Amino acid sequence: MAVELYDLTVPVFIRGLNNLSALLDKAVAHAGEAGADALLQNRLIEDMNPLVKQVQVACDSAKLCVARLSGVDAPVNEDTEATVPELKARIASTLAWLASVPRETVDGQEGKDIVLKFPGGEWPFKGAAYVIGFAQPNFYFHLTTAYGLLRQAGVPIGKRDFIGG
């Protein structure tokens, strides 16, 4: 039986990013358009990335995971978003690309060599370990941090908004 790699990635990221987009809608409903745009600069602490970057990286972590597994080229994003509508468009374009990646390019890549390059060195993975040990925790890290920043700012959201779908 077991679980196919596609089901551990594409629909997981699609659900999470849809939830993130809905969280941004709740920020606008709570704080107004200008107020929600201002929240995008909130950080948990000065030397940590602000909300806008958490959303951008959530999108990229999903996109890059699926691109690395599938071999399908991902769109390039310039990280120029500065408003909620721009971020929602970024999420929407990421969702559309994720949905376009054929299942058969992802399934079966459990043993694929994937090497992440960091300033400090390289991190080699096999496909399944990369998804389970890096891509999933990394995606949820940025999603939860975005949630926490909105929650801390008083946006009326609960864990059901985070889990969603």
Added chain:
Amino acid sequence: MAVELYDLTVPVFIRGLNNLSALLDKAVAHAGEAGADALLQNRLIEDMNPLVKQVQVACDSAKLCVARLSGVDAPVNEDTEATVPELKARIASTLAWLASVPRETVDGQEGKDIVLKFPGGEWPFKGAAYVIGFAQPNFYFHLTTAYGLLRQAGVPIGKRDFIGG
């Protein structure tokens, strides 16, 4: 090929809880024993659970997921921890129990009926969808929120401490 349910749960939770325990060690190294104990009451906002509860729920979300899948009875915890050493002992006992659950009780439970009961109603799942759509995001939610609270308090940690292993 695909991925077995055990590999999506037990080692994922073991790695995450080991990382969480190490984050608490860094809190003690940064703030001292009494200082780190005081951090356990930190919250992102007044009506959200404090750090101590985030750690307790991270332990429980791992434990309950594996108990529901495997049918192995999980230990009961009273949530009385108030210090870092007590929380680390809670994590350690959860880790020991997780490691004791036989792989063959978890693998193959993709289609098992699992019903979560909430004050507002019931949430029915099949085993695989429960792991992917609830247990994993819920576990990472509490792990990331604990990380964020420590990071916000100035504990010198980075995402590598969160991803770990």
